[in-house]
Amino acid sequence: GKTWGAIGGDCVTRESREIPGTPCPDVYLNERYGLDAYEFVLPNGSYTIRLHFAETFEGVTEAGERVFSVKIGGKEVLKDVDPFKDGKGLFKPVVKELANIPVCDGKLKIEFVAKEKSSDPEINGIEIIQLSVTPGAESAGTAKVEPAKTGTEKVLYRINCGAEKEYVDKNGAKWLPDQEMEQGKTWGAIGGDCVTRESRELPGAPFPDVY
Numbered sequence: 001g002k003t004w005g006a007i008g009g010d011c012v013t014r015e016s017r018e019i020p021g022t023p024c025p026d027v028y029l030n031e032r033y034g035l036d037a038y039e040f041v042l043p044n045g046s047y048t049i050r051l052h053f054a055e056t057f058e059g060v061t062e063a064g065e066r067v068f069s070v071k072i073g074g075k076e077v078l079k080d081v082d083p084f085k086d087g088k089g090l091f092k093p094v095v096k097e098l099a100n101i102p103v104c105d106g107k108l109k110i111e112f113v114a115k116e117k118s119s120d121p122e123i124n125g126i127e128i129i130q131l132s133v134t135p136g137a138e139s140a141g142t143a144k145v146e147p148a149k150t151g152t153e154k155v156l157y158r159i160n161c162g163a164e165k166e167y168v169d170k171n172g173a174k175w176l177p178d179q180e181m182e183q184g185k186t187w188g189a190i191g192g193d194c195v196t197r198e199s200r201e202l203p204g205a206p207f208p209d210v211y
Contacts, residue, residue, distance in 0.1 A: 004157060005181030009035025009120075011162035014056045022093045024169035027125040028054040030162035032178060034120035039181050040108040040157065045133035047101045047108070048153075052125030052161075053094040055083035060090075060119065068121035071111040072101055080115070083122065100131065125175065128157040 009032045019025035031054075051070065060066050063085035070078035077098055086094040101108070108128070112121035131154075160167050160175035167175040 002179065002182055003041040005039065005179045006032055006035055006161070007037040007039060007181050009033055011178060013162065017091065019054070019091055019093060023171045024125070024173070024175065026167050027052055027160050027169070027175060028056065028091065028093055030160055031056060031122045031124045032161040033122040035112055035123065037109055037111040038126060040128060041106060042103045042108050042128070042156065043133050044103050044106060046131040047103060048129040048131060049098040049101050049110070050127040050129070051096045051123060053081065053083040053096070053122065054087060054092060054124055055090050058090065060084050066119040066122065067115040068118065069113045069115070071113060072098070073109065123161045125161055126157065126159040127155060130154040130156050
């Protein structure tokens with residue numbers, strides 16, 4: 001029944017310390033690392049995705065030690081993400097914003113791919129902002145796009161990656177604790193009940209117990 005979650009990886013929370021220049025400092029003290037992806041079930045439409053990074057592992061001491069790419073829908077949208085380099089040191093917030101990301105099949109998958117001989121990818125926070133919805137559309141462009149509410153951002157998710165508890169930042173925004181997506185099942189029924197009848201002969205069928 002989960003509509004979002006991480007696929008793979010481990011979580012860590014750093015000791016409390018000052019993170020300047022951000023209204024959500026505690027987001028950067030939690031992280032999920034070594035992950036494969038995050039997956040979200042979303043209405044078809046267009047979205048802005050904000051990814052929050054910070055290098056907080058003191059074993060990383062220079063640029064190039066943790067480098068990875070980000071894919072959405074199988075396409076590379078960020079190349080050579082290096083939180084230490086991009087933030088100019090440890091515990092420095094880095095926000096990467098991706099605008100007009102389409103969702104055409106009801107799912108958004110954000111993948112993280114480590115560069116060869118690099119440390120594992122990491123992520124501290126994810127925001128999913130709805131820009132528009134396409135009611136009834138099975139793929140992009142098959143229906144008229146109806147704008148979402150304007151004036152304020154329509155944030156569907158704020159995820160504090162790696163965190164165990166909900167967090168309210170300095171602006172009053174709520175960040176959800178992390179969770180993992182249910183994996184393993186490749187098919188299944190949605191709803192309904194089951195019944196098995198008493199055994200009896202069903203002529204003309206090579207597999208009578210199916211009936």
